[in-house]
Amino acid sequence: MKKILFLWLLSYIYTIADATIFVYHRFGDDRHPTTNTSIEQLRKDFEYIKNNGYKVVPLSKVVELIQNNQEIPDKWVVITIDDNYKSFYTNGLKVFKEYGYPFTLFVYIKATEEKYGDFMTWDMLKEASKYGEIELHSYAHPKLTSLTKEAVLEDTQKAFEIFEKRMGKKPRFYAYPYGSYNKKVQEYLKSFGLEAILNQTAGATSKDSNPHDLFRVPLVGKSNISGGLRYSVLDVEWIEPLEFPKDGVLRRVKAKVDKDIKTIKLFVTDNGWMENVKVNDGIVDVDLNIPLNTTRSRVTLGTTYYKTSSQILIK
Numbered sequence: 001m002k003k004i005l006f007l008w009l010l011s012y013i014y015t016i017a018d019a020t021i022f023v024y025h026r027f028g029d030d031r032h033p034t035t036n037t038s039i040e041q042l043r044k045d046f047e048y049i050k051n052n053g054y055k056v057v058p059l060s061k062v063v064e065l066i067q068n069n070q071e072i073p074d075k076w077v078v079i080t081i082d083d084n085y086k087s088f089y090t091n092g093l094k095v096f097k098e099y100g101y102p103f104t105l106f107v108y109i110k111a112t113e114e115k116y117g118d119f120m121t122w123d124m125l126k127e128a129s130k131y132g133e134i135e136l137h138s139y140a141h142p143k144l145t146s147l148t149k150e151a152v153l154e155d156t157q158k159a160f161e162i163f164e165k166r167m168g169k170k171p172r173f174y175a176y177p178y179g180s181y182n183k184k185v186q187e188y189l190k191s192f193g194l195e196a197i198l199n200q201t202a203g204a205t206s207k208d209s210n211p212h213d214l215f216r217v218p219l220v221g222k223s224n225i226s227g228g229l230r231y232s233v234l235d236v237e238w239i240e241p242l243e244f245p246k247d248g249v250l251r252r253v254k255a256k257v258d259k260d261i262k263t264i265k266l267f268v269t270d271n272g273w274m275e276n277v278k279v280n281d282g283i284v285d286v287d288l289n290i291p292l293n294t295t296r297s298r299v300t301l302g303t304t305y306y307k308t309s310s311q312i313l314i315k
């Protein structure tokens with residue numbers, strides 16, 4: 001018993017309070033197994049949330065706390081849905097209503113505006129807005145990183161105009177189509193005054209998170225919410241790297257962590273995890289020589305694979 005209590009306490013140290021943001025796509029639509037969550041699985045997820053003391057809040061609550069530099073209460077969960085598929089309206093929404101769980105739904109504007117059959121109509125979106133937040137997922141669902149600056153601005157401008165006309169308000173949040181972005185894309189989108197932008201990298205969210213680069217844990221098929229809730233934020237003060245290295249080579253990782261941590265794991269995109277990296281008196285300081293081949297690379301420090309802090313370096 002003592003040992004269990006000790007292990008339980010251990011799992012809470014070095015951690016700062018955090019929320020987990022999830023993303024679903026389709027509900028009860030087994031024609032598309034790579035994006036679908038069955039209603040049975042959705043109910044299992046919601047039962048887990050209910051029975052384990054988690055609280056589902058709309059994204060705006062978490063964003064407001066980050067903006068005010070206030071601690072996010074532990075056990076907060078945000079549920080987002082990408083692509084406004086009709087199956088959310090016909091199958092998923094009633095389960096959200098039954099549990100009283102809010103959601104934040106990101107709309108692929110062109111699909112609704114041009115009445116693509118598989119997507120919610122504006123009337124359905126207005127009805128859904130009584131129970132959750134409706135936000136933006138681009139106009140034409142492009143891969144933003146392969147567009148010119150003008151094309152990114154044009155797509156976003158069009159999305160804003162139609163959204164405002166149809167929903168009677170400006171969008172505040174944006175989810176990248178395909179989770180694809182780079183530094184420039186992020187800057188172009190920020191110029192529209194968006195308060196938060198969400199990616200698709202798995203991780204948790206704390207008051208120190210960058211609101212314009214929020215992590216989300218995808219849920220599809222049999223992947224369940226209890227697995228995603230294992231993610232937590234390790235308290236790390238990053239010294240280096242803080243941005244994508246000018247010559248594209250990661251030469252050093254330096255950070256401050258809790259003095260009781262003696263070794264740590266280090267992850268760099270395309271290089272996997274380095275185990276047992278020495279920590280001296282709360283300082284991680286590692287010389288490396290790793291060329292970063294992707295325009296978006298992640299450097300992560302963790303005491304476990306789930307208790308981590310990440311720097312996303314974008315070119």
Ligand SMILES: [Zn+2]
Nearest residue numbers: 082083177178
């Ligand atoms: Zn999408």
